[in-house]
Amino acid sequence: MSLVTLTGIAKSHGAQHLFEDVNLQIGTGRRIAIVGPNGAGKTTLLEIMTGEQEADAGTVTRGKDLEIGYLRQEVAQAQGRTVVAEVVAGAGAVSGIERRMRHIETEMAEAGGEAATEAELAELMDEYGRLQHRFEQLGGWSLEAEARRILAGLGFAQADMDRDIGQFSGGWMMRVALGRLLLANPDLLLLDEPTNHLDLASVEWLQGFLAEYAGAVVLVSHDRDFINSVVNRVAELNHGMFTEYVGDFADFVDQRDERIAQLDMAAKAQGRTIARIERYIERFRYKKAKAKQVQSRIKQVARIDRIEVPTNRTKAVKFRFPEPRRSGRVVITLDRIVKRYGAHTVYDDLDLVLERGQKVALIGPNGAGKSTLLKILAGVLPFEGGIRELGSNVQVAYFAQHQIDALNPANTVFEELAGAAARMSTAEMRRLLGAFLFTGEAIEKKVEILSGGEQTRLALAKLMADPANLLCLDEPTNHLDIQSRDVLEDALNAFPGTIVLITHDRYLIRSVANAIIEVNAGEATLYPGDFEYYAAKRGLDIETRGAVEGIATPRGIEAVPARPRESSVEAAARKRAEAEVRNRRYRRTRDLRDALQRVEQEVGENDASLAEMSERLADPATYADHHASRELIERHNAARDRADELGAEWTRLTSELEAAEAEDSLTPTAR
Known part of the structure; x- marks a missing residue:
């Protein structure tokens, strides 16, 4: 069934032509990623689907009673509700039904003690019965528990779910908005x-949720791994043209490259045909005997629809970081670092040594301290204890969002760089800008009209006005489209110095990082290998860390040494330690299973009680006794509240049990 159909859609913003002749059919179960360079009109196309923008040409057909959920790139700050209440409010139909049911319960209780007509009471009862049936169909009794499950998946701690939304930053508010949409379960999800x-x-977690989502999904994303995991079609919007491909992102790249190669061959063949005809025209243009044939060929050339070959700029565009001075082998040392924010200790007694050539990705949940560690390494954040020492010839450059925000929109590209490069000559500044893809007239463009990717490149160029050999990069791919990320990836791989970066782009991590530091719960652990090594090794570390009593866990961050060959005595000791770990894990999961069984039993009993009381509330005779009906409503409300509590407890226990079992599954079976 088609949910939304776009036919011949065209759109321009003033003199800027975005796209034309866009045709797309979104059916149930379809998962589509819209990709393309920044400024191509991807967000505009989503808003045409929702009806927030009108197309200049073409038609948009939406299914009857279609529910669309749209996640924007920016959301308004709000307050006055808890996080979980805000998410539950997104299930508008269910929330509205529940409010009306509570109102009818009050009306019926009051009617039972007054001279209400039997017809009035019967009318209330009929409405209540219909609402109750619909409420149960929509899963109303488990709504809050489901909201908490979604919020946990999006990274919220249980305690944070009951805090006011006004206490959270814009990034966390985006998670709330996403959770609200996921709980609402619309027919079509549009995710920007x-x-x-x-x-x-x-x-x-979101990948897994969307994999099981019953509705259709259309998303705009520059995250290749995410696209590969979620979609079954990719639509490219580029140079005003819209082309749909079947498959994931990898399939799209293969099909697009093959299509471009075929178009290129066809265009060259067409060019040879046109050249041959034009040579004939030129040869016989002034010969009277050939006038008719010449005119025929002139019309023939005019009627030819020229084949346009899309450009693949990722193969043509490169930029490079200026060659820095060679640093010493040891680039930076952190010794017993202590960092606090008020009463909250982020790091206590942290050690770290980075060496020349390491390209380290910091990984961990939001709020764990990744940006704090990066700022300490960059020397832009003071700390309460310990020593930070740079190696010989080390020059540090730190990049974060505030460098982009600090760009002066009134300056030209050249003027903006000149403000940070007082010691450079004009020729040197032009060469530096050229390395970051600003050449010719581009250096005279105003900052205010630059795309997000261009602003990122300009901010990086300013940092490199004094070439650095230690790059500390906080989310450098934000605002970059996929092609620009490819360019940055190549530049980072070619950089001869040392890199520490924070990014949620797993493709970039796998492509660039040769070491991983996992930051979590005040600890930081170094994995001296790429992302695949980290993913495999992490399971073993979870299993064995602190398992053998009397052997201390390494303080702070230490390299993981190669394991020497074991003697038979050592092997026996290791096996005993591993057996003890398995026994402890079994006891822990056994306790969780027992608790979960008790909760599930109480859920069943409470649901049966709710059903019995709901039947009594649906009986007009109940309201003959005013006090008894009041008491029944209060017991019903208490049982409903208990259902919410049990749902939250079930979610918590299930999450803990899944985490414990996941640790077990990550443990290697052989050394």
Whole structure:
């Protein structure tokens, strides 16, 4: 069944032509990623689907009673409700039904003690019965528990779910808005950059949620791994043209490249045909005997629809970081670092040594301290204890969102760089801008008209006015489209110095990082290998960390040494330690299973009680006794509240049990 159909859609913003002849059919179960460079009109196309913008040409057909949920890139700040209440409010139909049911219960209780007509009471009862049936159909009794499950998946702690939404930053508000949409369960989800404010764990959870989502999904994203995991079609919007491909992102790249190659061959063949005809025209243009044939060929050339070959700018565009001085082998040392924010200790007694050539990705949940560690490494954040020492010839450059926000919109590109490069000559500044893809007239463009990707490149160029050999980069791919991310990836791989970066782009991590630091719960653990090594090794570390009593866990961050060959005595000791770990885990999961069984039993009993009381509330005879009906309503409300509490407890226990079992599944079976 078609939910939304776009036919011949065209759109321009003033003199800027965005796209034309866009045709797309979104059916139930369809999952489509819209990709393309920044400024191509991807968000505009989503808003045409919702009806928030009108197309200049073409038609939009939406299914009857279609429910569309739209996640924007920016959401308004709000307050006055808890996080979980805000998410539950997104299930508008269910929330509205519940409010009306509570109102009818009050009306019926009051009617029972007054001289209400039998017809009035019967009318209330009929409405209550219909609402109750619909409420149960929509899963109303478990609504809050489901909201909490979604919020947990998006990274909220249980305690934070009951805080006022006004206490959270814009990034966390985006998670609230996303959770609200997911709970609402619309027929069609439109998601504009849904992973921008999510950590890696939340991105992976969202992938799993969308994989089981019953409705259709259309998303705009520059995260290749996310696209590959979620979609079954990719639509490219580029140079005003809209082309749909079947498959995931990898399939799209293969099909697009093959299509471009075929178009290129066809265009060259067409060019040879046109050249041959034009040579004939030129040869016989002034010969009277050939006049008719010449005119025929002139018309033939005019009628030819020229084949346009889309450009693949990722293969043509490169930029590079200026060559820095070579640093010493040890680039930076942190010794017993202590960092606090008020009474909250982020790091206590942290050690770290980075060496020349390491390219480290910091990984961990939002709020764990990744940005704090990066700022300490960059020297832009003071700390309460310990020593930070740079190696010989080390020059640090720190990049974060505030460098982009600090760009002066009134300056030209050249003027903006000149303000940070007082010691450079004009020729040197032009060469530096050229390395970051600003050449010719582009250096005279105003900052205010630059795309997000261009602003990112300009901010990086300013940082490199004094070439650095230690780059500290906080989310450098934000605002970059996929092509620009490819360019940055190549530049980082070619950089001869040391890099520490924070990014939620797993593709970039896998492509660039040769070491991973996991930051969580005040601890930081170094995995001296790429992302695949980290993913595999992490399971073993979870299993064995602190397992053998009397052997201390390494303080702070330490390299993981190669394991020497074991003696038979050592092997026996290791096996005993591993067996003890398995026994402890079994006891822990056994307790969780027992608690879960008790909760599920109480859920069943409470649901049966709710059903019995609901039947009595639906009986007009109940309201003959005013006091008894009041007491029944109060017991019904208490049972409903208990259902919410049990749902939250079931969610917590299930999450803990899944985490414990996941640790078990990550543990290697062989050394």
